[in-house]
């Protein structure tokens with residue numbers, strides 16, 4: 001037929017596979033996305049798992065090839081493929097390295113959604129995943145209940161006994177136990193629904209996104225974020241009814257849950273006009289800024305959920321676009337707004353670890369460095385390979401502990417070599433990982449968020 005280019009063999013296979021599978025858009029890698037890979041290999045050395053194992057199947061290029069083969073029905077979606085995809089940190093360093101614009105994060109998340117629908121994991125793994133992604137993270141009350149149990153374990157002496165008796169080592173849980181966050185006494189939930197006035201002249205009115213697990217483990221960080229925003233002329237509203245951003249579920253391929261959470265957050269955060277929606281968690285921010293992609297794919301909202309401004313497909317797309325436009329990482333927002341609060345001299349040798357989802361996911365590199373350098377008395381020491389993942393990667397340090405610990409070992413070597421006494425970063429997950437690293441490797445370095453450094457310096 002004149003004007004229509006002939007179909008390639010791969011395209012024909014792809015079309016056939018789609019016809020057979022009756023797929024849902026967004027729940028498997030798309031030809032238009034994976035075919036952008038030109039197999040150049042420039043991403044290989046940027047990839048932490050390739051650097052660890054030198055195995056093509058554990059590189060971005062190798063994983064994309066496997067996705068394509070599965071999509072074209074030329075490879076079985078079995079244990080081997082699942083293992084290579086599970087081992088990916090979803091750090092997106094390959095996206096930054098790629099000259100062809102491959103959106104690898106999107107591909108791996110869609111691949112995990114495909115696995116979630118088509119692959120039967122072992123019974124214990126299914127039970128844990130169902131509990132965490134479908135029951136725990138979606139319900140703040142359950143997070144609070146679980147946190148109280150963990151807090152009892154940590155504060156009652158049970159944890160000390162488990163450590164001292166060698167039980168954790170015997171069960172192979174010693175390293176995982178070191179990663180368990182300390183549970184706060186005062187949960188952040190009590191701040192939901194509150195408004196915190198600007199100090200001095202009001203320069204902006206913002207909504208604060210407080211996170212899910214962060215509300216029981218990072219209350220101090222959330223409070224510090226609010227104080228720093230207030231001190232810089234922002235009125236901060238903490239909308240009640242907000243839920244988890246859905247990042248952990250989306251990264252695990254549980255996209256139906258992530259979409260449900262995204263719809264709820266749109267309703268909550270678009271109830272009133274705000275100049276910005278602020279997050280202090282790079283992992284959350286990266287997903288919040290991708291709500292348009294998350295919500296444009298997949299089935300339209302179920303009829304029983306079709307209510308409010310996000311109740312129909314067009315309304316949903318508009319709302320998601322508005323939400324994404326307003327969402328800002330706190331470092332990005334403050335660096336753009338400009339610090340107006342006076343800062344006192346704070347003598348500290350500081351290095352900075354790039355959070356993958358800030359650097360590779362949101363392409364924010366300079367804003368946190370600019371804020372750190374703005375603190376008088378701080379000596380900023382750039383860390384070699386600060387753009388290499390610390391191995392935290394959501395729940396990767398729990399699911400792939402050995403690989404995560406190797407990456408952490410490298411990271412702590414570089415952090416130590418800077419001579420800094422404090423490591424500053426921009427994501428709660430990285431903070432937990434680096435704190436565990438400082439302890440395990442005896443570097444004696446304090447680990448904090450950029451806004452905690454600013455908070456300390458507030459006059």
Ligand code: SF4
Nearest residue numbers: 047088089091092094
């Ligand atoms: S996301 Fe990270 S771990 Fe996964 S393939 Fe890309 S660079 Fe490698």
Ligand code: SF4
Nearest residue numbers: 037038040041043098
């Ligand atoms: S750099 Fe991009 S185009 Fe090259 S192999 Fe990696 S993903 Fe493919």
